[in-house]
Amino acid sequence: xxxxxxxxxxxxxxxxxxxxxxxxxxxxxxxxxxxxxxxxxxxxxxxxxxxxxxxxxxxxxxxxxxxxxxxxxxxxxxxxxxxxxxxxxxxxxxxxxxxxxxxxxxxxxxxxxxxxxxxxxxxxxxxxxxxxxxxxxxxxxxxxxxxxxxxxxxxxxxxxxxxxxxxxxxxxxxxxxxxxxxxxxxxxxxxx
Numbered sequence: 001x002x003x004x005x006x007x008x009x010x011x012x013x014x015x016x017x018x019x020x021x022x023x024x025x026x027x028x029x030x031x032x033x034x035x036x037x038x039x040x041x042x043x044x045x046x047x048x049x050x051x052x053x054x055x056x057x058x059x060x061x062x063x064x065x066x067x068x069x070x071x072x073x074x075x076x077x078x079x080x081x082x083x084x085x086x087x088x089x090x091x092x093x094x095x096x097x098x099x100x101x102x103x104x105x106x107x108x109x110x111x112x113x114x115x116x117x118x119x120x121x122x123x124x125x126x127x128x129x130x131x132x133x134x135x136x137x138x139x140x141x142x143x144x145x146x147x148x149x150x151x152x153x154x155x156x157x158x159x160x161x162x163x164x165x166x167x168x169x170x171x172x173x174x175x176x177x178x179x180x181x182x183x184x185x186x187x188x189x190x191x192x
Contacts, residue, residue, distance in 0.1 A: 031190045038129035042075040048185035049087065049136045052166050052178035063091040067107075067168060067178050070136050071155045071190045072147065076127065082155055083125075083147040084118055089140035103144040108167040108175070111157050115167075118148035152191075159187040 033044045049070030068087035073080055088103055108117045123145040124132045133145050164180045 046190035053181035088144040106169040120146040123147040
C-alpha cells in the first residue's frame with residue numbers, strides 16, 4: 001500500500017513539475033490573451049501598439065495629438081476575425097485653447113510605396129462587451145477607440161513596413177499626418 005501511495009505521489013509531483021516547466025517555456029514576448037467573460041470571446045493582442053504623434057504648434061509647443069495602432073484578433077468558438085485597433089488621444093487642452101478633436105473616420109498607411117486606406121468603426125464590435133474597449137495600456141488617456149476589420153496578411157504587411165508616418169482623415173475630409181513617436185513596436189509576438 002505504501003508503494004502505491006509513493007508511486008502516486010511521485011507521479012503527481014512529476015506532472016506538476018512538468019506543467020511548471022511548460023509554463024517557463026512560454027516566451028515573455030507571447031501575445032496577450034484575455035477572455036471577454038460576458039460573451040465568451042477570446043481577444044488576443046500584441047504586447048505594444050505602434051505610437052504616432054502630431055504636434056500642433058499654433059496651440060502648444062509640447063502638447064501633441066496621438067494615434068496608437070495595434071493588432072487584435074477575436075475568437076468566437078473558432079471564428080477568428082482580425083482588426084487594426086486605433087486609440088486616439090491628446091495632451092492638448094482641447095475645448096479651451098484648441099478646438100475639440102474629432103475622431104477619424106479613415107486611416108491611410110503607406111505600404112510598399114502604395115497607400116492602404118482603412119475605414120474605421122467604433123471599438124469594440126457589437127459581439128464584445130464594453131469592458132473589452134481598453135485593449136492596450138497607453139500613457140495618455142484615450143478619447144476614442146476605433147478599429148478596422150482587416151486581414152492577417154494586411155497586419156503582417158503593416159508590421160513589416162514599419163511606417164514612419166500615417167495619415168488620418170476626419171469627417172471634415174482633411175488629412176492629418178502623424179509621425180512615429182517612439183521606436184516602432186514589433187508585432188512579431190502577435191503574428192507568429
